[in-house]
Amino acid sequence: MTPHAMDFFPEKMRRRGWVIPNPVMPPVVQARAEPSDTRTVVAVGRLVRQKGFDLLLRAFARIAASHPDWNLVIWGEGEERPALEQEIARLGLEGRASLPGITAQPGGWASGADLFVMSSRYEGWGNVLLEALAAGIPSISFDCPWGPREMVKDGVNGLLVRAEEVPALAAALSKMMDDPALRERLAAEARRSAERFTPGPIVTAWEQTAEAAIARKRLRQDESQDRSLVGAAGIEPATPPV
Known part of the structure; x- marks a missing residue:
């Protein structure tokens, strides 16, 4: 699905290969019922080490006190739930970070999302990041192997952060939270950029x-x-x- 993934195949196979990404169907986003004083950072995926939600929690903890009007919601289920719940308690994020499980409606996680983050250590592609872009949600992603770099041009339609660097992710979160105009500009360009993956x-x-x-x-x-x-x-x- 990416040129970088193709590089791992033998040369003979690469000569016969094609790179074709996954398509995207934008989530059905429901508008907020009423204005809210609280904004939400959303992440989505199986609760496993690959998805790096432990890194995201540590990054959010660094800037939570200076951004009291922002909360973090991580959608999904998996074997890492107990460890992530313990991490939320250890970091003092009770009431600020939550693990609500799986959405009843596919793509329902996009409803009310003010900012999307993909904190994966690695991906085969990263469908959920592409869905967030297509939905026009301002997005941040680790520049992990493989997928995000094919979708996001840093500073144009989202923010890319060096993979697994918690301080850099915290800085990107703070930058997005502090700048509504930046979020609006990146969101508009994200929706346009995702059209090539329809x-x-x-x-x-x-x-x-x-x-x-x-x-x-x-x-x-x-x-x-x-x-x-x-x-x-x-x-x-x-x-x-x-």
């Missing part, structure tokens, strides 16, 4: 891939048939000119 262009890429593979197979079959005919006639193939 189903139309992705389906076209898959169709072109299938057509190219079929054409290549037909060419090999034709070449094989030509060699068989030449051999049956007892004719040596012509030596190509030097």
Whole structure:
């Protein structure tokens, strides 16, 4: 799904490969029922070490006191729930950070999100980041392998932070929280940038891939048939000119 992932395949396979990202369907975002004095940072994913929610909690703890009107909500379930609950208590984030589980409606996490963060240590692609961009939610992501760099241009449609660096993530959170104009600008550009990942262009890429593979197979079959005919006639193939 990314050029960097392709680099891990043998050279012979890379010559025959295509890079096609996952498509995105924007979440159905419901407007707030009424104005709120509290703003929300949202993260989404399985509660496992890969997703780096422990790093996100530590980053949020660094700036929570200076941003009392912001809370953190981490949607998802998984084996790390007990450890994350303990981390929330250890960091003194009770009432500021929550783990509500899984949303009843797919994409329901986007409702009321003022800021999205993907804190993963690594990803195969990172569908949820792309969904946040498509929904026009200002977003921050670790520049982890692989996916975020393909979606986010730092400072243009979101913020990229060096992977697993908690102080840098805390600084990016503070920067976004303090600057409504920045959030608005990044959100507008995020929605526009996500259009290249809508189903139309992705389906076209898959169709072109299938057509190219079929054409290549037909060419090999034709070449094989030509060699068989030449051999049956007892004719040596012509030596190509030097």
